[in-house]
Amino acid sequence: MCNLTLYKQDEGMNTPHNLAMEATYINHNFSQQVLKQGDKHKFEQSNPFVQGDNGNIASVGYRYRKWSLGNNIELVSRTEHDAVLSSSSGELSYINVKALNEWDYRCCNGVEWRRKLDSQRGSVLATELKNNSSKLAKWTMCALLAGSEYLKMGYVSRYNIQDSSKHVLIGTQQFIPKEFASQINLSVANAWGILRCIIDLCMKQKEGKYLILKDPNKPVIRLYLLPEGTFSSDEEDEDDNSSEEESTDEDAEK
Known part of the structure; x- marks a missing residue:
């Protein structure tokens, strides 16, 4: 349970x-x-997403x-x-x-x-x-x-x-x-x-950012061209946060 x-x-x-x-x-x-706990099988290469000695993944x-x-x-x-x-x-x-x-x-x-x-x-x-x-x-x-x-x-x-x-x-x-x-x-x-078919459809489009969406009422997949800058605000916020953290660390070292 x-x-x-x-x-x-x-x-x-x-x-x-x-x-x-x-x-x-x-x-x-x-x-x-x-x-079965404690008995593990390991591949030739280690897990690429494990950092350090984290054994609780x-x-x-x-x-x-x-x-x-x-x-x-x-x-x-x-x-x-x-x-x-x-x-x-x-x-x-x-x-x-x-x-x-x-x-x-x-x-x-x-x-x-x-x-x-x-x-x-x-x-x-x-x-x-x-x-x-x-x-x-x-x-x-x-x-x-x-x-x-x-x-x-x-x-x-x-x-x-x-x-x-x-x-x-x-x-x-x-x-x-x-x-x-x-x-x-x-x-x-x-x-x-x-x-x-999806790959062929995408290869015919001009370079840009697209969204693939399944129609909720029909067995159809729709491909939408997104305006330039779509979803970029989230990435910019992450960049701003990382810059703020870096500057804080520099101030602390001084």
């Missing part, structure tokens, strides 16, 4: 923002709690991979493994660990996990696929891109429906990413095709 502080008392715990935060925290905690392994998309276009991506699984023969398999969470089955036409998960796990997964198809497709593609041999998912439910700060693990399920993609009707070839 994990304790989380997610929302203010004057806000509803089932608002979209709070539900998103709840799912994010559950995924982060679950992916670390199911690991989350368990993750980065794998950089490159694909050729044709027409002299190469894609380089930093993919992630959440853990390794050791077989009896000592062979290691990389896995991705994710968590599906139940918040209130009465509000999303779902089934009660505590009563139905053991006997109707397929129905529970089908309901999650109906309500969160994009999330499951994303997890599957991430596992495929990383080359993970397994995708392990946990079913996490609120300890009490009226309290989003305490959760309990109901069960787990393990899939082979390629087989799971076929099970949820995810076409990997179509996913690569969509990516290539």
Whole structure:
């Protein structure tokens, strides 16, 4: 069981923002709690984001991979493994660990996990696929891109429906990413095709700053050209703050 502080008392715990935060925290905690503590697998290269002797970072392994998309276009991506699984023969398999969470089955036409998960796990997964198809497709593609041999998912439910700060693990399920993609009707070839179309569209545009936005009501992605200087105010504020800190340090040394 994990304790989380997610929302203010004057806000509803089932608002979209709070539900998103709840799912994010559950995924982060679950992916670390199911690991065997003290037994780590190390890659040849150290973690590029660790500075100093900080040993309290989350368990993750980065794998950089490159694909050729044709027409002299190469894609380089930093993919992630959440853990390794050791077989009896000592062979290691990389896995991705994710968590599906139940918040209130009465509000999303779902089934009660505590009563139905053991006997109707397929129905529970089908309901999650109906309500969160994009999330499951994303997890599957991430596992495929990383080359993970397994995708392990946990079913996490609120300890009490009226309290989003305490959760309990109901069960787990393990899939082979390629087989799971076929099970949820995810076409990997179509996913690569969509990516290539977006790249081709971007390559045709003049140099500048653009925003890619998914239309909320249609299966359409829109590309917007942003005016010059958009979002630059935040960067300027950061630069100003760093300059102020530097000048303060200089004054202190004097």
